[in-house]
Amino acid sequence: MDDAKETGRIEAFSDGVFAVAITLLILNIQLPTKSFTKDEDLFFKYLLDLWPAYLAFVTSFATIGIMWINHHRLFTYIKRMDTILMLLNLLLLLMIVFVPFPTALLAQQYISHPNLRVPALVWNGTFILLAVFFNLLWRYAAHENRLLDKKADQQAVESITRQYRFGPLFYIVSFGLAWIYVPASIALNLFMAVYFAFPGRKPRSPRDFPPAL
Amino acid sequence: MDDAKETGRIEAFSDGVFAVAITLLILNIQLPTKSFTKDEDLFFKYLLDLWPAYLAFVTSFATIGIMWINHHRLFTYIKRMDTILMLLNLLLLLMIVFVPFPTALLAQQYISHPNLRVPALVWNGTFILLAVFFNLLWRYAAHENRLLDKKADQQAVESITRQYRFGPLFYIVSFGLAWIYVPASIALNLFMAVYFAFPGRKPRSPRDFPPAL
Amino acid sequence: MDDAKETGRIEAFSDGVFAVAITLLILNIQLPTKSFTKDEDLFFKYLLDLWPAYLAFVTSFATIGIMWINHHRLFTYIKRMDTILMLLNLLLLLMIVFVPFPTALLAQQYISHPNLRVPALVWNGTFILLAVFFNLLWRYAAHENRLLDKKADQQAVESITRQYRFGPLFYIVSFGLAWIYVPASIALNLFMAVYFAFPGRKPRSPRDFPPAL
Amino acid sequence: MDDAKETGRIEAFSDGVFAVAITLLILNIQLPTKSFTKDEDLFFKYLLDLWPAYLAFVTSFATIGIMWINHHRLFTYIKRMDTILMLLNLLLLLMIVFVPFPTALLAQQYISHPNLRVPALVWNGTFILLAVFFNLLWRYAAHENRLLDKKADQQAVESITRQYRFGPLFYIVSFGLAWIYVPASIALNLFMAVYFAFPGRKPRSPRDFPPAL
Numbered sequence: 001m002d003d004a005k006e007t008g009r010i011e012a013f014s015d016g017v018f019a020v021a022i023t024l025l026i027l028n029i030q031l032p033t034k035s036f037t038k039d040e041d042l043f044f045k046y047l048l049d050l051w052p053a054y055l056a057f058v059t060s061f062a063t064i065g066i067m068w069i070n071h072h073r074l075f076t077y078i079k080r081m082d083t084i085l086m087l088l089n090l091l092l093l094l095m096i097v098f099v100p101f102p103t104a105l106l107a108q109q110y111i112s113h114p115n116l117r118v119p120a121l122v123w124n125g126t127f128i129l130l131a132v133f134f135n136l137l138w139r140y141a142a143h144e145n146r147l148l149d150k151k152a153d154q155q156a157v158e159s160i161t162r163q164y165r166f167g168p169l170f171y172i173v174s175f176g177l178a179w180i181y182v183p184a185s186i187a188l189n190l191f192m193a194v195y196f197a198f199p200g201r202k203p204r205s206p207r208d209f210p211p212a213l
Numbered sequence: 214m215d216d217a218k219e220t221g222r223i224e225a226f227s228d229g230v231f232a233v234a235i236t237l238l239i240l241n242i243q244l245p246t247k248s249f250t251k252d253e254d255l256f257f258k259y260l261l262d263l264w265p266a267y268l269a270f271v272t273s274f275a276t277i278g279i280m281w282i283n284h285h286r287l288f289t290y291i292k293r294m295d296t297i298l299m300l301l302n303l304l305l306l307l308m309i310v311f312v313p314f315p316t317a318l319l320a321q322q323y324i325s326h327p328n329l330r331v332p333a334l335v336w337n338g339t340f341i342l343l344a345v346f347f348n349l350l351w352r353y354a355a356h357e358n359r360l361l362d363k364k365a366d367q368q369a370v371e372s373i374t375r376q377y378r379f380g381p382l383f384y385i386v387s388f389g390l391a392w393i394y395v396p397a398s399i400a401l402n403l404f405m406a407v408y409f410a411f412p413g414r415k416p417r418s419p420r421d422f423p424p425a426l
Numbered sequence: 427m428d429d430a431k432e433t434g435r436i437e438a439f440s441d442g443v444f445a446v447a448i449t450l451l452i453l454n455i456q457l458p459t460k461s462f463t464k465d466e467d468l469f470f471k472y473l474l475d476l477w478p479a480y481l482a483f484v485t486s487f488a489t490i491g492i493m494w495i496n497h498h499r500l501f502t503y504i505k506r507m508d509t510i511l512m513l514l515n516l517l518l519l520l521m522i523v524f525v526p527f528p529t530a531l532l533a534q535q536y537i538s539h540p541n542l543r544v545p546a547l548v549w550n551g552t553f554i555l556l557a558v559f560f561n562l563l564w565r566y567a568a569h570e571n572r573l574l575d576k577k578a579d580q581q582a583v584e585s586i587t588r589q590y591r592f593g594p595l596f597y598i599v600s601f602g603l604a605w606i607y608v609p610a611s612i613a614l615n616l617f618m619a620v621y622f623a624f625p626g627r628k629p630r631s632p633r634d635f636p637p638a639l
Numbered sequence: 640m641d642d643a644k645e646t647g648r649i650e651a652f653s654d655g656v657f658a659v660a661i662t663l664l665i666l667n668i669q670l671p672t673k674s675f676t677k678d679e680d681l682f683f684k685y686l687l688d689l690w691p692a693y694l695a696f697v698t699s700f701a702t703i704g705i706m707w708i709n710h711h712r713l714f715t716y717i718k719r720m721d722t723i724l725m726l727l728n729l730l731l732l733l734m735i736v737f738v739p740f741p742t743a744l745l746a747q748q749y750i751s752h753p754n755l756r757v758p759a760l761v762w763n764g765t766f767i768l769l770a771v772f773f774n775l776l777w778r779y780a781a782h783e784n785r786l787l788d789k790k791a792d793q794q795a796v797e798s799i800t801r802q803y804r805f806g807p808l809f810y811i812v813s814f815g816l817a818w819i820y821v822p823a824s825i826a827l828n829l830f831m832a833v834y835f836a837f838p839g840r841k842p843r844s845p846r847d848f849p850p851a852l
Binding site for chain 2: 435436438439441442443445446447450509512513516519520523524526527530531534535541543544548
């Protein structure tokens with residue numbers, strides 16, 4: 001009883017922010033400013049040349065989507081809330097909302113391709129902060145089970161803590177890599193996305209989550 | 214008890230994405246850049262000439278709206294979730310968010326009308342992917358009742374599976390038609406929209422849905 | 427039991443659409459394209475000259491807000507749903523999303539002021555459709571208590587039906603007025619907004635609503 | 640029983656508005672219109688020179704975020720609703736949606752720096768109205784416990800009333816300060832943001848909130 005879910009509205013608000021941020025991404029794919037008369041090949045070429053914009057769209061979409069999955073996963077364990085948690089959550093959402101900017105920067109500069117290092121650094125810097133804020137939120141909530149469900153599976157909780165510990169580290173390595181060779185840095189980032197899409201360790205139950213709500 | 218609804222947040226997030234995507238469509242209807250002094254006829258003409266933009270707005274709105282109805286319908290049966298389901302749902306939302314782009318493309322090129330085949334192909338290609346992702350999501354969840362309500366009406370479940378099977382097929386036919394005669398392809402698309410707006414087969418109860426939530 | 431609320435997701439999706447539509451309105455208030463050096467008076471004058479944009483913002487905001495209040499009011503009585511209801515609700519949302527366009531048109535043309543009749547007619551036409559769709563939704567749900575709470579207060583239900591009946595009528599009168607004298611038509615519209623903000627007749631209970639949710 | 644939460648949808652709608660308003664802020668950070676070929680220093684300089692835009696983004700984000708925390712806090716006590724409450728809530732949301740405009744104005748004029756007093760006054764004026772509307776909403780709901788949970792902690796209720804009383808006062812002082820010395824006014828505003836982020840007085844329970852929902 002004492003453990004009734006208190007976090008309904010913080011989740012609803014966060015879902016709203018994630019949903020808007022992920023949908024606004026489409027605004028970066030611009031319609032052509034001219035019409036293509038009889039020349040279909042030119043039209044196809046135009047649409048194909050937009051590929052860095054499509055790639056940025058899909059990458060940002062995947063990034064924010066996976067962040068949402070992680071946010072959702074944390075809040076299946078977090079049952080109580082306080083002002084600090086709300087502020088840490090705001091900090092996290094601040095970065096989520098910011099993600100499309102460096103991604104668009106990367107895509108835009110790719111088209112004129114010579115200078116990828118600067119946007120890659122900005123992109124990676126954003127992910128370092130994101131990983132740090134995810135850790136702050138989780139550690140604050142999980143410290144001595146401060147805001148967790150009293151019946152939370154301790155092993156699953158520790159597995160998340162362990163998985164998250166590597167986040168900032170990896171992104172700092174990737175940041176360093178961007179100085180040397182940008183494609184390697186981007187590849188490491190994609191690997192991290194897959195790493196965070198799945199829970200740290202398979203819980204024993206056939207399902208990945210404890211009953212949510 | 215074990216079958217408590219776990220999908221609350223995945224639905225809330227999806228609702229948010231659908232809602233934002235459907236509302237952003239209005240941004241494609243541009244205000245006039247000039248003012249119409251005394252000449253009312255010119256003003257009316259201006260507003261009437263925007264009709265392909267209105268049509269694109271209504272078409273995209275109907276499309277996303279019907280997709281939402283389908284998403285809602287599936288989740289009246291899906292009660293549990295896992296990481297794969299969340300990723301498949303993200304894939305589906307990716308296409309939902311993308312829909313306004315090819316629709317606007319079609320409307321925009323219509324105004325300068327000679328080249329409809331290219332945007333019609335892009336439009337249809339989008340719908341093929343949408344239909345495929347809807348099938349993936351549903352089949353993953355429904356396979357051996359993996360994530361469905363244990364008390365789900367088996368006949369209704371099979372009727373959805375049957376109805377969805379035809380989606381990709383029809384859209385591929387429509388894609389082929391677009392190479393030959395664009396209007397026929399668009400007409401087939403509209404027919405599909407109506408087909409998917411209604412459930413595959415009338416359940417016996419007077420209402421179309423099992424109690425949702 | 428049989429009367430459990432089925433409309434949770436239709437309300438969540440509608441709330442999302444209302445929320446996005448009402449918030450996008452701010453995009454119509456443009457930042458100045460230049461900077462105002464030392465001349466503060468010029469800056470104030472610039473900000474004051476934007477007043478038709480502020481007025482359009484506040485009017486659209488009030489309109490969509492009051493529509494939301496009405497939508498909310500209807501769904502305190504509607505407990506069940508079917509495909510038709512979802513389609514009628516989509517039709518209603520289509521107009522909600524459209525409202526900012528004619529309002530911005532009215533504000534924009536006011537600034538260059540000579541031609542208000544055309545945008546006033548478009549504005550009013552939108553409200554006629556809105557009123558019609560509200561009636562369709564409500565009458566479909568309320569007809570022989572088709573989708574209403576079985577314990578719904580019959581007097582309150584009839585009072586809504588009565589109040590809504592006048593909507594399309596009044597807006598048609600206002601549409602006619604716009605041909606003769608635009609300010610009178612706008613004044614009638616504002617009166618209607620206030621009329622629909624409050625429930626048709628004071629229920630006997632001290633609160634305006636039956637327990638929602 | 641009689642005290643079941645009636646405010647679910649007003650909170651959902653408000654969450655949506657807050658979420659959209661806070662996410663739209665990113666649109667104010669513009670991508671560069673040119674590409675930076677080999678000159679990395681120029682690119683870094685470009686990104687650094689955008690700092691007033693970043694600052695405006697973070698400030699507006701923090702402002703709207705803290706307003707959301709306050710809104711959430713009030714609605715942990717408010718359990719019932721009526722038409723007046725919905726209208727007062729709309730008035731509050733109107734100002735929330737408006738916040739990004741004066742903030743962007745302040746940031747934009749800072750870049751061309753000579754004239755900060757006018758945007759600072761507009762900014763402060765917005766906050767005066769926000770504080771007034773927050774007071775109206777709360778006082779209407781809390782007056783003789785009109786719409787509060789019957790079991791609401793009276794001390795916590797009074798502590799909120801006391802904390803909110805100072806809002807309009809402080810913002811009026813800050814408005815006056817802006818005439819004399821803009822930075823002092825901005826500093827006072829930031830102090831107010833921190834003041835409102837935390838509840839007026841620590842309730843005795845270890846958690847800041849009564850169980851929400």
